[in-house]
Amino acid sequence: INNINNLYTIDTDNASINFNIKYNNLNSNLKYISIYQNGLLINKFNLLYGYNNELNFKNYFIKSGIPYTFDIVLSDNNTNYLIHTINNVVNYYEHCWLIEDLNTQIMLGYSPNVSSISLNIKENIVETFNKYPLIVRTGLTNYKSLQFSAFLTYNGNESFIKELDGDEDYYVKEKVFREKIYKILTNGKPKIFKTDTEDLILCKITNITLTPKTELSR
Numbered sequence: 001i002n003n004i005n006n007l008y009t010i011d012t013d014n015a016s017i018n019f020n021i022k023y024n025n026l027n028s029n030l031k032y033i034s035i036y037q038n039g040l041l042i043n044k045f046n047l048l049y050g051y052n053n054e055l056n057f058k059n060y061f062i063k064s065g066i067p068y069t070f071d072i073v074l075s076d077n078n079t080n081y082l083i084h085t086i087n088n089v090v091n092y093y094e095h096c097w098l099i100e101d102l103n104t105q106i107m108l109g110y111s112p113n114v115s116s117i118s119l120n121i122k123e124n125i126v127e128t129f130n131k132y133p134l135i136v137r138t139g140l141t142n143y144k145s146l147q148f149s150a151f152l153t154y155n156g157n158e159s160f161i162k163e164l165d166g167d168e169d170y171y172v173k174e175k176v177f178r179e180k181i182y183k184i185l186t187n188g189k190p191k192i193f194k195t196d197t198e199d200l201i202l203c204k205i206t207n208i209t210l211t212p213k214t215e216l217s218r
Helices: 170-186
Strands: 008-011 016-024 032-037 040-046 052-059 068-075 080-089 096-101 104-107 110-126 134-151 191-195 199-203
Touching: 008 080, 016 032, 016 068, 032 052, 040 052, 104 170
Parallel strands: none
Antiparallel strands: 008 016, 016 052, 032 040, 032 068, 068 080, 096 104, 096 191, 110 134, 191 199
């Protein structure tokens, strides 16, 4: 591996750990290079024989202030070969984020507010001949629901609207961002809600309301 001491950077602005791995593959048997986070595979790349392979990957699935261990592993079709371990990698990021997939993360960092959190457990109260009723759980339902609001803007999300070249009018950027964020919020796919205090939460978004900011013409 080239530049063994520069395999990654900690990006606090985007709440990610970014990997840049260069490997000159001179062994035709080696097919893949993988990155493991605390023992779990998080990404796997194909290796080209006879080429200096350069692999770039942004890891958004991290908790703020938590140390991680990353293993770089080479493999053929049958065997894994550990070639380097990176210990105690910590990102102290801020704000709230919404992760759509491996390549899409949206910052919800302006005026975020969690107004309520509810614990949902299916229970029924059965009246008896005794002094106290019987509380019966009728299923395995056990999940949390929360109400969240935030001021969404393209500021801090410039990489999310890559189709713009940067010279467009401010209002054009806001419009493109608004349309893209609406499609993501309403596509029905599971998301990861990430904050510096609540860690990573697998969630489904429902009851979406978009309110214009009249005073800002947005």
